[in-house]
Amino acid sequence: MSQSDPGAQLRISEIFFSIQGETRRIGLPTVFIRLTGCPLRCTYCDTSYAFSxxxxxxxSEILGRVAEYAPRYVCVTGGEPLAQKNCLLLLGALCDAGYEVSLETGGALDIGAVDARVMRVMDIKTPASGEVEKNRWGNLALLTPHDEIKFVLCDESDYRWAREIMSQHRLAEKCEVTFSPAQGSLDATQLAEWILRDRLAVRMQVQLHKVLWPNEAGR
Structure with missing residues (x-):
């Protein structure tokens, strides 16, 4: 159980209720808590408004806002949530409150202190993201079958690179792996065909929320 300080402060960009568009929880009504700030600047970022x-x-105020929606699922995202030290307290408090909690993290910061009850969804940044050098490879050893790995791919070079990283680190044996096309950069059908051709043990995924609300940033 966490030892949360209900008065601990975080910088919050937004709290909203929507349909989860990614991960194994895709399609489920979820409350999203978007924290402000991110040390990365990925080329395909679609939430740059949360940088500041x-x-x-x-x-306690955040928990009150979440409770208004009476959700089962809560996703803490960003920006990069782990850039705020009190994110760890928030995650624990949400778990203590009985929610099924997921964390979306860019993979550049240590995930080791995240509450074990949280599903960690960790990006591995590809060369075309512009932030491949920021990958914290030590995080891979911390992942469990409860967690997920996500690659956002911009082109065929990214795909080949991700395929090699999967093989090198035996990622499919650690947890579920998702390949997603960067919107506007890689055709989803093309990505699906590569996955089928190579018989990769990955989940092909498009962002459902962008299909449902194509003109609403961040939703």
């Missing part, structure tokens, strides 16, 4: 701004909120 937002408002300071205490954990």
């Amino acid at each position: 701004g937002g408002e300071n909120m205490g954990i």
Whole structure:
């Protein structure tokens, strides 16, 4: 169990209720807590508005906002949530409150202290993301079957690179792996054909929320 400080503050970009568009929980009604700030600048980032701004909120206030939606699932995202040290307290408090909690992290920061009850969804940044050098490879040893790995792919070179990383680190044996096309950069059907051709043990995924609400940033 966590030892959460209900008065601990975090910088929050937004809290909203929507359909989970990614991960094994795709399609499920979910409350999203988007934290402000990110140390990365990926070429395909679609939430750059969360790099700054937002408002300071205490954990008890955040829990109150979440409870208004009476959800089962809560996703803590960003930006990069782990860039705020009190994110760890928030994750524990959400688990203590009985929610099924997931964390979306860019993989550049240590995930080792994240509450074991949280499903960690960790990006591995590809060359075309512009942030491949920021990958914290030590995180791979911390992943369990409860977690997920995500590659966002911009082109065929990214695909080949991700395929090699999967083989080199035996990622499919650690947890579920998702390949997603970067919107506007890689055709989803093309990616699906490569996956089938190479018989990769990955989940092919498009962002459902962008299909449902194509003109609403961040939703």
